[in-house]
Each structure stands twice: as C-alpha cells, then as structure tokens.
Amino acid sequence: METRDLDYLLAVDEHGGIGKAAEALGMSQPALTKAIQRVEAQTGLALFQRTAHGVAPTQAGSLFLARARRIALEYEDALKEMRALRSGEQGVLSLGYSPTVPRRSFWAHVASC
Amino acid sequence: METRDLDYLLAVDEHGGIGKAAEALGMSQPALTKAIQRVEAQTGLALFQRTAHGVAPTQAGSLFLARARRIALEYEDALKEMRALRSGEQGVLSLGYSPTVPRRSFWAHVASC
DNA sequence: CTCGATTACGAGCCCCGTAAATATG
DNA sequence: CATATTTACGGGGCTCGTAATCGAG
Numbered sequence: 338m339e340t341r342d343l344d345y346l347l348a349v350d351e352h353g354g355i356g357k358a359a360e361a362l363g364m365s366q367p368a369l370t371k372a373i374q375r376v377e378a379q380t381g382l383a384l385f386q387r388t389a390h391g392v393a394p395t396q397a398g399s400l401f402l403a404r405a406r407r408i409a410l411e412y413e414d415a416l417k418e419m420r421a422l423r424s425g426e427q428g429v430l431s432l433g434y435s436p437t438v439p440r441r442s443f444w445a446h447v448a449s450c
Numbered sequence: 451m452e453t454r455d456l457d458y459l460l461a462v463d464e465h466g467g468i469g470k471a472a473e474a475l476g477m478s479q480p481a482l483t484k485a486i487q488r489v490e491a492q493t494g495l496a497l498f499q500r501t502a503h504g505v506a507p508t509q510a511g512s513l514f515l516a517r518a519r520r521i522a523l524e525y526e527d528a529l530k531e532m533r534a535l536r537s538g539e540q541g542v543l544s545l546g547y548s549p550t551v552p553r554r555s556f557w558a559h560v561a562s563c
Numbered sequence: 564c565t566c567g568a569t570t571a572c573g574a575g576c577c578c579c580g581t582a583a584a585t586a587t588g
Numbered sequence: 589c590a591t592a593t594t595t596a597c598g599g600g601g602c603t604c605g606t607a608a609t610c611g612a613g
Contacts, residue, residue, distance in 0.1 A: 338453045338525065355567065368604050370568060375603095380532040387567060389613045397535050404528040408521060412451065415517040419493040422510050468592065481579050483593065488578095500592060502588040 338379060343409045345372050346384070350402050354391030451492060456522045458485045459497070463515050467504030
C-alpha cells in the first residue's frame with residue numbers, strides 16, 4: 338500500500354464522489370476508480386457503496402477510513418519531525434553524567450550552551 | 451512512501467546490516483541499499499550510519515524508526531480488522547430504537563440473533 | 564440522466580536482479 | 589578484510605492518461 342492511496346481514499350470520502358475527487362486530485366476518473374478498487378482488493382472488502390449521486394462509505398469503509406486518517410496523520414508527523422531535525426529547529430538532547438565531574442562545573446557548562 | 455519501505459527499514463535495523471537484511475528479505479543487497487537511500491531522500495536525512503560491520507541508526511534514524519514501527523503496526527491492525535470483518539468474526543453492531551416497538555419484543559428479537 | 568465501471572492502448576516511471584568495480588572504516 | 593556504494597544494463601510491473609463505451613440507480 339502506498340501513502341498516496343490513503344489520500345485518494347480520504348479525498349473520495351470528502352468529495353462524496355470519485356469524479357469530483359479525481360478532479361480535485363488532478364487525476365483522471367478511470368485512474369481513481371482503479372486506485373480505489375486496488376485498495377478494496379488489498380483489504381478484501383468494498384469500502385464505498387456506489388450510488389447514483391456518487392459514493393458513500395460502507396461500514397467497513399468507515400472503519401478503514403478512520404484508520405487511514407490516523408495513519409496519514411502519523412506519517413505526515415514523521416515527515417514533519419524529519420523536516421524539523423533537518424532545519425535545526427529541533428534536536429536530540431543527550432545528557433551524559435560522570436561522577437568524576439563536579440556537578441557545579443557540569444551545570445555551568447550546560448548553562449553556557 | 452510504500453509500506454514495504456517501512457519493513458525494509460525495520461529489517462535493516464534488526465539485522466544491523468544491509469546485506470543480512472537483504473538476505474532475510476529475499477532481495478539483493480544493491481536493491482536494499484537503493485531502497486534505504488530512497489527513504490533517506492524522502493526524509494531528507496541520513497537514517498543509518500555506515501560502519502565497517504554494518505549499519506547503525508543515526509539519531510534521526512532512531513526517531514524515524516520508532517515512528518515507522520508504530521505506523522507499520524497500525525497498518526497491520528487495519529488490515530487485520532478488515533480480515534476480521536471479512537470472515538465474519540467481527541461486525542458492526544447497530545442498535546436502532548423506536549418507541550413504538552415494545553421493549554420486550556425488541557429484546558426477544560435481539561436474543562434470537 | 565448522472566455517475567461509476569470497463570475496455571483498449573500506450574507512455575513513462577519505478578523497482579529489482581545481475582555483475583563487476585570502487586570506496587570506506 | 590568486511591561491508592556498503594556505485595555503475596551499467598535490462599526486464600517486468602505498475603500507474604496513469606486518453607477516448608470511448610457500457611451499466612446501473
């Protein structure tokens with residue numbers, strides 16, 4: 338499964354239709370149709386019910402969409418964290434302690450950072 | 451990003467080396483090398499430090515691995531839930547209530563399921 | 564009638580395998 | 589020395605676009 342597929346699912350759910358979602362995603366309707374079918378094949382269940390005015394999540398679809406939202410968010414968070422590390426906004430603070438170092442000079446050193 | 455890539459990362463971390471991980475994954479070592487580089491390109495950071503005896507996670511790598519573990523688990527959980535739904539082990543229980551239905555016959559009906 | 568599904572075709576990309584040479588700690 | 593990286597080559601699969609047609613609520 339690709340993270341892109343999660344966005345596809347969420348877009349279809351948001352727009353309530355494959356055609357509209359495809360337009361919003363900047364892709365063709367047949368491509369998105371196939372993408373959704375791909376995911377449904379991987380889960381082994383119909384995730385959307387096709388109606389005359391578009392699509393609506395099935396019960397299984399609702400459950401999977403909830404998980405998809407969660408996973409998509411955590412993936413984005415992971416990338417954000419990496420971006421933060423990259424731009425130096427955030428770092429990993431490591432504190433080492435050795436009994437041979439006087440506590441006073443240790444904290445003085447920390448403070449000077 | 452593909453979920454497969456998460457497994458690649460975790461395997462490399464587990465085995466402490468790209469060569470060994472590649473063997474465990476049943477793929478070639480150059481392919482896994484490129485896969486890791488792919489992920490590192492997407493995160494914009496080096497996730498593993500190359501040593502003489504294999505590789506070790508960098509600080510950024512440790513952070514990303516933790517998130518990767520979490521996401522991989524949640525993805526598996528999502529698939530498991532779908533599998534459970536599919537095989538009827540689990541379902542979505544919906545209870546509807548209408549004042550016009552006598553409570554006694556309602557519960558009698560539920561019990562008969 | 565509206566929207567999704569399907570078909571057919573092809574283009575392009577991506578991932579991987581193999582094999583050998585190179586770099587690094 | 590062991591391990592990872594790089595290079596070159598090719599195969600295979602997957603994803604998408606287009607265009608047109610079919611199917612169903």
